[in-house]
Amino acid sequence: MAQEESGQTSLEITCQEVVxxxxxxxxxxxxxxxxxxxxxxxxxxxxxxAYVKQIxxxxxxxxxxxxxxxxxxxxxxxxxxxxxxxxxxxxxGRRV
Amino acid sequence: xxxxxxxxxxxxxxxxxxxxVSLSIGTVLTYAEQQLITRLRKGExxxxxxxxxxxxxxxxxxxxxxxxxxxxxxxxxQDTWMAVIEGLDRFEGRSSxxxxxxxxxxxxxxxxxxxxxxxxxxxxFESFNDDTEEAVDPSRFHQSGEWAGHWALPPQxxxxxxxxxxxxxxxxxxxxxRAIEALPPTLKDVLILRDVEGVEAKEVCEIxxxxxxxxxxxxxxxxxxxxxAVETYLGGC
Ligand SMILES: [Zn+2]
Numbered sequence: 362m363a364q365e366e367s368g369q370t371s372l373e374i375t376c377q378e379v380v381x382x383x384x385x386x387x388x389x390x391x392x393x394x395x396x397x398x399x400x401x402x403x404x405x406x407x408x409x410x411a412y413v414k415q416i417x418x419x420x421x422x423x424x425x426x427x428x429x430x431x432x433x434x435x436x437x438x439x440x441x442x443x444x445x446x447x448x449x450x451x452x453x454g455r456r457v
Numbered sequence: 458x459x460x461x462x463x464x465x466x467x468x469x470x471x472x473x474x475x476x477x478v479s480l481s482i483g484t485v486l487t488y489a490e491q492q493l494i495t496r497l498r499k500g501e502x503x504x505x506x507x508x509x510x511x512x513x514x515x516x517x518x519x520x521x522x523x524x525x526x527x528x529x530x531x532x533x534x535q536d537t538w539m540a541v542i543e544g545l546d547r548f549e550g551r552s553s554x555x556x557x558x559x560x561x562x563x564x565x566x567x568x569x570x571x572x573x574x575x576x577x578x579x580x581x582f583e584s585f586n587d588d589t590e591e592a593v594d595p596s597r598f599h600q601s602g603e604w605a606g607h608w609a610l611p612p613q614x615x616x617x618x619x620x621x622x623x624x625x626x627x628x629x630x631x632x633x634x635r636a637i638e639a640l641p642p643t644l645k646d647v648l649i650l651r652d653v654e655g656v657e658a659k660e661v662c663e664i665x666x667x668x669x670x671x672x673x674x675x676x677x678x679x680x681x682x683x684x685x686a687v688e689t690y691l692g693g694c
Contacts, residue, residue: 375606377598384677388658390669408611415615419680419687422620423652426633431514433538434531442542443505 374398379409383416484550494554497545509538512555515654516562522642523566525573533569537562552663555656559664563646570642592681615691629690636686640679647672648679 374395379402385391386399403410433439480486486494496504516537520530540561548557597610623629637648646665650656651672656664662672 375598376608376611377593377595377606380593381677384680385673388673390658390673406608407614408608411612411614415612415684415687416677416680418615418618418620418623419684420652422623422633423637423648423680423683424655425620425624426630426637426653427624428514428653431517433509433513434535436509439509439535439538439542440502440505442539443502444500446500446542446545 374402376402376406376409376412379403379406380412383413384420387413387417387420480550485553486550487553490554491550494545494548494550505542508541508554508558512558515649516559518653519559519642519646519649520562520566521638522640522645523563523570525570529569529573530566533566534562536565540565553660556660556664559650563664592678612688615687618687618691623687626690629687632686632690633683636683637679640682644675644679644682647675648683651676652680 379386379399382391382395382399386396391399403413480491480494484491493504493508497508513534516534517527517530520533521527524530524533537558541558544557544561548554552560597608599605599607599609623633637645640648647661650661650664651658658669658672662669665672667675
């Protein structure tokens with residue numbers, strides 16, 4: 362925790378603010394000034410350091426969770442529609 | 458800008474994607490995407506299967522956040538694929554293929570969700586306010602005095618809890634999955650796109666039509682809820 366004397370630049374930002382910016386910070390999505398404050402804060406605040414690490418772990422682990430294999434409701438109908446597409450397709454309109 | 462209808466030159470040489478696909482000049486598509494679209498427009502069924510396999514799971518998961526149940530979600534996604542097939546020739550590549558597909562699904566899912574809202578009682582429709590909800594319980598911080606805004610109850614380091622270790626525990630995996638499924642759709646959409654599917658922030662914003670500031674607010678709240686689930690799980694070990 363930040364138990365040094367106050368008035369340091371590193372405490373220009375509170376733990377609550379560091380927490381709030383954690384995800385943007387991890388994605389390199391904060392401005393230079395804010396980033397500097399966060400880096401300095403993290404250097405002296407064990408609580409925030411732990412918190413930001415945990416969010417990074419969550420970010421990484423969520424992408425690795427096993428995914429259920431999903432199949433469309435009616436694959437055959439989709440394949441047929443896809444195969445039929447060519448016959449129907451005319452010199453098409455533009456725009457999506 | 459006409460459609461590639463005459464591309465049965467076939468095997469051997471790679472057809473130049475640019476040659477056979479009609480895309481707008483300012484296309485944002487990567488070369489790989491352009492090639493995929495060429496194959497799709499040629500009617501290559503394997504290309505379509507690949508596309509479906511790649512995105513179907515995430516589409517279902519996201520759709521489920523917006524509609525009453527799995528059955529409806531499957532219908533929504535089926536309709537989405539039909540719309541993709543229908544629209545393939547009109548797709549100009551102003552967004553990525555993925556952005557386009559997910560955009561169609563979200564539009565259909567929201568539409569369906571609104572119509573069904575009355576009949577549902579589950580968490581997806583819990584009231585959620587972007588402006589007022591704190592990501593982390595404010596009582597974990599000092600409320601006043603010299604240390605206002607600083608941790609009163611700091612998180613305990615997870616030490617050796619690497620992603621690999623967490624994944625090795627079925628209990629932890631279940632806890633995280635439950636936390637993700639329970640997210641309101643606004644949060645679930647960003648977490649699935651950004652962290653599960655690994656879509657770049659800018660593209661997530663395009664798909665969901667939100668600002669980057671909004672994206673990070675939502676993404677962080679979503680991650681925080683999953684973090685809390687892990688914290689609870691570890692506390693009970
Ligand atoms: Zn702190």
